[in-house]
Amino acid sequence: MRHPLWGRVQEIYGEDPFLSGWLTEAYVTGLQGDHPRYIKANAGCKTLAAHSGPENIPSSRFSFDAKVSERDMRLTxxxxxxxxxxxxxMNIMCSYNSFNGIPACGNKRLMQEIARGELGFKGYFISDWEAIRFIYTGHKYTKSxxxxxxxxxxxxxxxxxPGKDPAYKLLYDAVVNGLVRSFFISFPFVIN
Structure with missing residues (x-):
């Protein structure tokens, strides 16, 4: 968090990247436990990456574009x-806002190149509530x-x-029409 007037500040510890990381690690480890086969709970971190912004002033957090330099992204x-x-x-939630002009839940660089590629994330990504719909309705990033x-x-x-009307109900048609390349991921942490 960069500004105390942004919405939902109480949800995160944003003062210090090191402290946030230390608390995050303890939280994830505490929830999931350390059993080699069974987990206590599926821990998830939200919301990737430079999340939040103004609470509807001057723009909505559903369409806010976080402009972040490469240095700030890496250090903060x-x-x-x-x-x-x-x-x-085991899971990461992508955020409502855009990240340098691309909605976070449609940002391949954040999810694939950085989280999976550089940081080695092997779990699954989940959208924030209706964030996929907001790619179209809030950000107006797509035509449909x-x-x-x-x-x-x-x-x-x-x-x-999803909200009341899931966007991913269209996923079947997208797969059938060859618009989605590879959707299903493997879970290397599941032991049979």
Whole structure:
């Protein structure tokens, strides 16, 4: 968090990347436990990566675009994500806002290149509540809801946290029409 007037500040510890990472690691480890076969709970970290912003002033957090330099991303926003992943978190939630012009739940660089590639995340991505729909309605980044679904699925969003009208209900048609390349992930942490 960068500003105390942004909404939902109480949900995160944003003062210090090292402290946030330390608390994140302890939280994930405490929830999931250390049993080699069974987990106590599925820990998830939210919301990737430079989340939040104004609470509807001057723009909505459903369409806010966080402009983040590469240096700021590496020094401020990614350390606690590395801690979350290193602790073995099984899921990460992508955020409502855009990240340098691309909606977070459609941002392949954040999810695939950085989280999976650089940081070694092996779990699943879930959208924030209706965040896939907001790619189309809030950010106006795509021309249709189907395009938003295709963008999210191809960028790495495995599950949708839907509202009353799930966007991922269009996923079947997207797969049948060859618009989604590879959707289903393997879970290397599941022991048969």
């Amino acid at each position: 926003y990614l350390p606690h994500w590395a801690a979350c992943i290193n602790a073995g978190s 809801l189907m395009e938003a679904v295709v963008l999210a699925a191809n960028s790495g969003v495995d599950l949708e946290l």
